[in-house]
Amino acid sequence: MSEVNITKTIDARGSYCPGPLMELVKAIKRGQVGDVYELLSSDNGSAKDVPEWVNKMGHELVYCREEGDFWRIAVKKTK
Amino acid sequence: MTRRIIIVGGGVAGTMVANRLAKSLENEVYSGELEVVLIGNTGKHIYQPGFLFMAFNEGFLEQFAREEKYLLHPKVNFVMDAARHIDVDRKRVITGKQSFDYDFLVIATGSYPDMESVPGLAAGGHTFYTPEGAERLRHEILNFQGGTLLVTIDVPHKCPVAPLEFIFMADDYYRETGIRNKVKLKYTYPIGRVHSLEPVAKWAVKEFEKRGIEYEVFFNLEKVDPEKKIAYNMDGSEHPYDLLIAIPAHRGARVIQDSGLGDEDGFIPTDRYSLKMEGQDCVYVIGDATDLPVSKAGSTAHYEADVVVKNLISELKGLPATHRYNGKAFCFIETGLNEATYITFNYKQPPQPVPPSEMLHWFKLSYNEMYWLSARGIL
Numbered sequence: 001m002s003e004v005n006i007t008k009t010i011d012a013r014g015s016y017c018p019g020p021l022m023e024l025v026k027a028i029k030r031g032q033v034g035d036v037y038e039l040l041s042s043d044n045g046s047a048k049d050v051p052e053w054v055n056k057m058g059h060e061l062v063y064c065r066e067e068g069d070f071w072r073i074a075v076k077k078t079k
Numbered sequence: 080m081t082r083r084i085i086i087v088g089g090g091v092a093g094t095m096v097a098n099r100l101a102k103s104l105e106n107e108v109y110s111g112e113l114e115v116v117l118i119g120n121t122g123k124h125i126y127q128p129g130f131l132f133m134a135f136n137e138g139f140l141e142q143f144a145r146e147e148k149y150l151l152h153p154k155v156n157f158v159m160d161a162a163r164h165i166d167v168d169r170k171r172v173i174t175g176k177q178s179f180d181y182d183f184l185v186i187a188t189g190s191y192p193d194m195e196s197v198p199g200l201a202a203g204g205h206t207f208y209t210p211e212g213a214e215r216l217r218h219e220i221l222n223f224q225g226g227t228l229l230v231t232i233d234v235p236h237k238c239p240v241a242p243l244e245f246i247f248m249a250d251d252y253y254r255e256t257g258i259r260n261k262v263k264l265k266y267t268y269p270i271g272r273v274h275s276l277e278p279v280a281k282w283a284v285k286e287f288e289k290r291g292i293e294y295e296v297f298f299n300l301e302k303v304d305p306e307k308k309i310a311y312n313m314d315g316s317e318h319p320y321d322l323l324i325a326i327p328a329h330r331g332a333r334v335i336q337d338s339g340l341g342d343e344d345g346f347i348p349t350d351r352y353s354l355k356m357e358g359q360d361c362v363y364v365i366g367d368a369t370d371l372p373v374s375k376a377g378s379t380a381h382y383e384a385d386v387v388v389k390n391l392i393s394e395l396k397g398l399p400a401t402h403r404y405n406g407k408a409f410c411f412i413e414t415g416l417n418e419a420t421y422i423t424f425n426y427k428q429p430p431q432p433v434p435p436s437e438m439l440h441w442f443k444l445s446y447n448e449m450y451w452l453s454a455r456g457i458l
Contacts, residue, residue, distance in 0.1 A: 012372055014351070014372065014406075014426045014427070019270070019275035019276070021270045021271075021275070022234045022235070022269065022270065022275050023234075023372070025234050025269050025270065025299060026234045026235055026328070026344070029233075029234075029299065029313075029328075030343060030344070045277065049270060049271050049272075052271045052297075053270055053271060053297060056271075056297040056314055057297065057299065057313050057314050058313075058314060058315075
């Protein structure tokens, strides 16, 4: 994973509302093509929600892995 | 020597903090030991949840607005002037006409809905998150003869339950006016469920299906063609509409951006428990102005105000600021024109809506009036 150049890490641990995915959507909407956003989420739902959203919107999931009590998920803006 | 607390912003958060401070430290403010200054850029205080009722012709702006000076404790020094620059290094706030030094600062500058956040949205869409927007939308809703009413939601935005309330009220409204069969109601949401909070999403979907409200998830408005009346999703799909109601992305106040205090959206990095601005000992941030992972809503501002006021009092008395915000929010949710439910949650406890009832609707309407007691720092 060391070769991934993270544009910004979003720490959404402990968030219910508006939710970790919403934080990611916000960052991607404002970002540039090629940016990679890393999301830290303690919500188990994120491991499913984020890849689904990325797939539907046509962006790229770089990784999605569990680290202790939270998830570390990176997404590349592709368009 | 007089110590000075400056509160920038005269919305629910700023007004509540100013009043509670003045009331709690009455001896100090009357003796001149402490000065509480509230800087606000308007003399009108508006209860924003009223916009929803205005859109459905259930009230007018006058009903939801009061003169700020009449809401404030007599010893709060109200400065009606726009804050232009906040200098946290020099502990100074500069307005259009004056400059104020402070011992403690409370930033309560709120947020605003940015209709320019999506190309074509300002020309092609409506919003009920501003008084002018609610008034314009009321005209559209009352004159709507049928067609597709599309609701889109961007992030971040304030009061995440208001769009749900809107669609349920629209459903009721058009049933009552007898044209529901000519109105296609379509609700969209940016992620894979209809609300970011799962229990709310599950409950809302059941309501949608019961009432014949269409919904689409993974909908991120990217642009609007106001001529053709088409909304475009980030995934490239086209969505024709007759009436577009958008909850646009919200931004932090101009003064925050001009002072270099916020993130790219103008929200201030804030400690989620102490409510102090990151890296600043004498600056608290409250309400929509924070970057906290909680709803931007009057309710959160209310609970945050409790913490900020207690901590300011402690610090003024030479004690450590030990009170902590736990992310608490409480939201009424109007589920139509005659029923409501509510949710309450915090950083650790997710919400669970209760069955809607007429009683809760009346409680919400009562709170619309009781709000003024909250702003005064009484409730």
